[in-house]
Amino acid sequence: MVSSRESSAVRRPSDPGLLILTSLADGPKHGHALLKDIETFGGVRLGPGTLYGAITRLEEQGLIEPLDAVDRRRPYRITALGSEQLRVQIRSMRRLTEVASSRLGQTSGAHA
């Protein structure tokens, strides 16, 4: 029987790097604010270790940059390169969404 619940074999985009870039797209955030925001808009609970692993890679690749720390909490902001990478990813996902929607539409049409 087909369930309407989300299958474990097909998941929503949950790449930590992509989620962080998306969160930073509306302004700088520190680690805890990032976790909260990502959980709110993405429904994904990243762990602190995963978050900082992704932050390390994103900073090394110049996609985000650190700001001055306030009481040990250091905010990060997205760079121009990071914004460009996010746009590329969005275009790619949009194409996927369009193809999936269109094919689902054709399938339901064929069965109708």
Next chain:
Amino acid sequence: MKRRSPSDRLLRWYPAAWRDRYGSELSALLDDVRDDEGLSFTRTMAVRRAGLVERWVATGLVGTARGDAQRLRAGSIAVLCAWSLMMVAGASVAKASEHSINVLPVADRALAQMSIDAVAVAGVIGVVAVVIGAAMCVPGFVTFCRRGGWPFLARKMTVAVSSTVVSAAALVGLVGWAHHLSSSQRNGGSPTYTTAFVALALVGVFTLVAWTTVAVAAARRVELSRSILRFEAALALVVVCAMTVVMSGTLTWLVQMTLHAPSFVRGSTTGGVSTMWAARLVATVVAMVVAVAAGLLGAGRVARSWRLVDAND
């Protein structure tokens, strides 16, 4: 004495350089999460795992964060560590196979003898490659020490040299003692001699580990030109080939002994099985397999980075 917070203890899983850069803010985040919802066992394990990943990334053995030259160096260092393990396993095979050929029927000796010879030749090739590799690093090592790098190595070097002196003295003593013993006493008949031999073997292993630690610490810090790095990487590939031959030869020898002289493999002529002997053979084979796997991991890293280092020259 200042007591470390739980967050600070978790940070110990990360490499020092990473902690210097991100430690304070990750510690603050861990405190925030703990205040919010508490840190579950799963979450703390995930932080530990992430710390170990950063340690691997820092070595250059995984990920693409480090530069091509650093990855080439990391691959070569992995091969060096694998070779040290192979040396221990190889020494065990050398001792175990000492009189093994005589146990075989004359008609079945050729393949076993050939395998042992191949192991010996590959072992010599590996040692020569490692020695050449070390010699190539000497000028860089001297420059490194002159520029103030010695304190990084001093303690490790002291341990290695002390251990070498102890090993050498113990070896001389054991050889002198062995001259007064019969062949059967030297080969298990004298429990005291056997215990001393095992102790010497353990000191020898410790010495090898100590020198490998010195070599790894130096190899990670010494500045090497790209051409020398590539040469070291080529030597690493030679060493991995030698290791593969050593393992293949050992397995072939072991199969021949199992087929034609099963009592040798059992370690007993009475039909039973010597647990110690069987455990030693199994441990030796496992060590060889692990060494070859680690060597291949390093060789893969070398092979993937080689072209990029060439292209970036």
